[in-house]
Amino acid sequence: MNDDDEKRAELAKQAFERARRMRNYAIAGALLFLVVLFFLMTIVRLGGHVAD
Amino acid sequence: MATVSVTAERREAYQTADLNFATVGDYFALLKPRVMSLVLFTGVAGLIIAPGTIHVATAFTALLAIAVGAGASGALNMAYDADIDCLMSRTHLRPVPRGVIPAGQAAAFGTTMAIGSVTVMGLFVNLVAAALLAFTIAFYVFVYTMWLKRLTPQNIVIGGLAGALPPAIGWASVTGGLAVAPLILVGIIFLWTPPHFWALSLYRVHDYARARIPMLPVVKGKDETRRQILLYTVVLIISGVLPAVFGFAGPLYLAASVLIGAWFLVESVLVAFERDTVREPHARRLFAVSILYLFALFAALIIEQTAGIAAFAPLVQG
Numbered sequence: 001m002n003d004d005d006e007k008r009a010e011l012a013k014q015a016f017e018r019a020r021r022m023r024n025y026a027i028a029g030a031l032l033f034l035v036v037l038f039f040l041m042t043i044v045r046l047g048g049h050v051a052d
Numbered sequence: 053m054a055t056v057s058v059t060a061e062r063r064e065a066y067q068t069a070d071l072n073f074a075t076v077g078d079y080f081a082l083l084k085p086r087v088m089s090l091v092l093f094t095g096v097a098g099l100i101i102a103p104g105t106i107h108v109a110t111a112f113t114a115l116l117a118i119a120v121g122a123g124a125s126g127a128l129n130m131a132y133d134a135d136i137d138c139l140m141s142r143t144h145l146r147p148v149p150r151g152v153i154p155a156g157q158a159a160a161f162g163t164t165m166a167i168g169s170v171t172v173m174g175l176f177v178n179l180v181a182a183a184l185l186a187f188t189i190a191f192y193v194f195v196y197t198m199w200l201k202r203l204t205p206q207n208i209v210i211g212g213l214a215g216a217l218p219p220a221i222g223w224a225s226v227t228g229g230l231a232v233a234p235l236i237l238v239g240i241i242f243l244w245t246p247p248h249f250w251a252l253s254l255y256r257v258h259d260y261a262r263a264r265i266p267m268l269p270v271v272k273g274k275d276e277t278r279r280q281i282l283l284y285t286v287v288l289i290i291s292g293v294l295p296a297v298f299g300f301a302g303p304l305y306l307a308a309s310v311l312i313g314a315w316f317l318v319e320s321v322l323v324a325f326e327r328d329t330v331r332e333p334h335a336r337r338l339f340a341v342s343i344l345y346l347f348a349l350f351a352a353l354i355i356e357q358t359a360g361i362a363a364f365a366p367l368v369q370g
Binding site: 016020023026037041045 | 073074075076079107109110113116175176
């Protein structure tokens, strides 16, 4: 591999890792959002007597 | 050894140097966000005009389920249509034909979202809305995408039912049932779909022909398509005033319906008498005006309801 190839490989690797990191953040965010949504909807469905 | 290891790692990275991997944006594109936004918008209208009350969290959940269901349909459509999407200039940059998301992964993504959206709708909203959402997704994927799209020039006419149902889902989320009003809205979107997509297919005819999709201009020719566009537009514009006739829309809606409907009709006539059959400038404009028409109608319904503008007294009881 010459220098150009190595630079391109490094850039590609960085881009790949960044994309993977962003996908992981998105999955974590979606899961957290669903947890909050399910919790809130359970409270709403149970109504005002949730603490009884 | 260390040098060899680093080089091997870089070589491996170099093999991905064409950036052949999916970003969050690619997964978002898989959901067909523009279609999703229109689906969501018409769903909101159905939810807002429905009589009765709904908790704000339940309304949000219903709309989320509609949006995710629409996204699931888009992902499943792209998974199945990858072989023809790569042949058309309009669709060849989608994530599956581009190769950044495998078709199987797109199908799994879509299936998960479809099951999830229907389950959430059923658990937290009601079973009628969930059943309608499930029917909509199934109709779009199995009836339109897998069956009609490659079979008949009536593909988008019949398949348009899937895109037309969101107002009924929104209505059912509040009431737990259906009525004439949401069915009229479904009918309007159903009649709107053919002139909208046939306008697109007039200036994308070579794309569709290359992919062997039997759109009307490919099978019956452009002249017949122009006639059908005009015919459907006339029926659509007449149907467009029905919400006012049935007493669930007021003056703002009627004005939008008549004025933008007239513009829609003028553009359809111009398409019917198009001279530039290569570039199809009027079909391009008709496509844009058709989006504006549907947006204006449903925006007027939402504004009237939220601003407390009274609807007309019904001329016909629903």
